Amino acid sequence: MSLAEISLGAAVKRQFLFKMKANIDVYSSLMIMQLLAFAISYGDRIRYAVRDEIFLSKVYYYSVDPVIGITIFWGLVTGITVLTKGYTDTDFTFVTNRLSSTLSNILFLAAVGLAGAIMAMLSKNVILLVALFVDKADVLYGSPMTAGDFFLGTAVVFLYVSLACAIGYFIGALVKLNKIFVFLIPALLIGSLMFDAAQDQWPLLFKVYEFYFHEFSLAIFVVKVLASIILCYLASFLILNRMEIRS
Amino acid sequence: MSFTLPFLLIGFLVAVWAVIFIIKKYFPAKATHWLVMIYVSILLLSVAIVMIGMEIKQPFKDGDTVRKVSEPGFQEEIYQAFKEGKDLEPFEKYVAMEKVFPLEPGVSVVKIEKTGKEGLPLTVFIKRNKENSGQIAAKVYSHAFQEVFGYQMTAAFPPPKLKWSKNQLSISAPKVQEVNLYFVNKEFPVHQFREKEKRDTGYTSWAWFVIYLQIPEHIQIEEGDNVFVEYL
Amino acid sequence: MSAIVECHNLTKKYRTKTVLNNFTATIEENTITGLIGRNGAGKTTLLKILTGYLKETSGKVAVFSERPFNSLKVSANSIFVDDQMSYPPALQLYELIEAAARFYPNFNLKLAKGLFDYFSFDPKGYHKRLSKGQKSTFNAIIGIAARCPLTIFDEPTTGMDEGVRKDFYRALLKDYLEFPRTIIISSHHLNEIEDLIEDVLLLKNGRAFLHLPITELKEYAIAFKGRKDEVLRRIGDRDVLHKQYIGADTMYAVVKNDFQEEDLEQARRSGLEISSVRSSDLFVYLTKPAKGGIDDVFGGN
């Protein structure tokens, strides 16, 4: 009987398509989180109510920044989730090895991350409709979203979400390596915050935050984020590649 | 992103997972397809509606223009001009109202009073005319200014109301104006790479009005409460 | 015939516990091998190593001449069916079959559909709502229809009722006749699979204790029954695989069958009953954990 020869590319492609079909739940969690963020954003839309001798000004401020923030956070959670037992077991039911599994996971996370980024950017229009129909805004002040803005925004959100996915994936890999990381990672984060507070210095976590969020050059930003993503996935792969699949 | 955001997120997450857990129990997995489809179609529909039916204004793109108009000393300038008898021509654009009230024969005393206690204090400049024109000429200079998030938002500021009866000029200051302002800004990921658009979250507002009366010399003037009269 | 599976001194340790201990065996192409052994003998561990799910601690293991751990080739050409098989909860049963069909090039979708209908599965049903037996049946359908060059069933009939078991074994045999491949099927019920399999691989304490054709297993041992001293005289210093005392002086003993026909003839003449041993009983005798039997626990009484 002749053996089936399967190329890595073909295996990755099949697995990717399988994952896209099988993990539809990822979208429902995205949707629910975005809706919640949207609700928060809507509830928070009245920023000021200023009253002086002449004006009683109510300032409505519409923003989907919370939706984008939540989408990034969802990326982190999804990255971790892909490596939880339920997901990896189904992963290895059919044809795969560690490399094809990791590559298809990366593709899958990229695909849903892109979907998440587009949805987050599109949700801006929904809040504009709320302004138009619910708040009866006659004139909206601010910067209209140009096509350029939309593509730039989607790309940047996508990069942020992908970074979050990669970090989540790395956390997932660490936890798979040893369950102790479930406690160790939060402990380290809180510990570093407390240490920095005790030392009276700007927290390391905020430096990390600034490293990405306060980078105003698009080119450098892209390089920083892509390098971080590659680093996370590579480290995860190296951890996972040596591990057994089902025990 | 504020410091409280991480805590909000954690709270969220717990809520979200609870909701997902409940939904998974009661809905077959395929409901997800429908929900996601509905969600996406709402998003796409909103794009269409916004593209067709919504206008977003950018009143002052250039931040400097806003700063110039909002010079707080400007109010003083018109005071100075009146006191020093300078040319009032540059201020003509702030004239909100011009009115003439005829004087009935035999009237020798005119009372100027402010009705109600609301609004700004009343500043009145009075110029005495030597010849008897038989009338009182009134001119109202008024201007208001509002700046929110770096945008000049000045709403129409109505002039005070002047009411003349027999020998009494009643002036009511304009009421407090209710203004709803709707803003939308670029998302932070876009904003991060569009340096030129500084985000301003400030709010400034001010308003003034001056009433300029020309009254013949032989008429005596009686000042009411809350009225500050300057004779030129 | 070429070897599909080759193990040489294969050892698997979990921390302090040695599950496979210098296991050596070769499985030929296009055979059905019954892997039998008591619970904990290391059957599942061995099978998981063969499909690349687990990593050997030492020794050599080759499937399709390749080390199975993390091998895409082995994964693409083998399938491991057990009751732990997990599927994405969002997919319906029929979608799962279709997904499997996309992964395995030899997958016989028509056969899968036929079996699916025969066992009256609801195509729109969900795997997690199936009963234990139904899950096993569903997994078995995938395992048969995948037609992988190396098909491995680990206790496939768990939870299946009698009728379904028979149907499953018959379906497996028929598809094997139509599409020969290498099949390893593990069980601790030898009688269930003895007709189906060609070879028996008996695993005991992590070693290949016996590896022979099932037909030889049936003649592997012989039982003597009769007066105790006579039985003991006949069996000589052979290892007694099983012994039992009946009444005051009657003994039943099972030993390895390396007797000459004349010896047996003499034994019969001296009043001993000689019988063959059912392979499933033999399996129990061969795999019992220590010397003696359950009776020895009650020995004091």
Place this chain on the structure above:
Amino acid sequence: MQIAEWLETEILNGHFQSGDKVYSQYQLAEMYNINPATAAKGLNLLAEENILYKRRGLGMFVAENARERIMKKRKTQVLARLVKEVVLEARRLNISDAELIEMIKNAQQEGGEG
């Protein structure tokens, strides 16, 4: 070997005549729900005893005097063994030879009638 016995019985019953092609190992496997290798062993057993013969590429055929061979085999092996057992049992029960022969004759008569 069950398969061998079953085929022998088929030949004895006249189901297969000399020169007939018998079932292949795969047909037997399917009919009896057994592994084809096991079925092949049954066939080979009969071939070794010259009850069947192999024609390369065509399959197994019933040998010239298969019936006789089977009958002879059963007589010398099966029947002889059964008789030995009967004799042993009779000895245990202290039955005299004459009595035993009488019993066999009776059984034969009943069998013949029935």
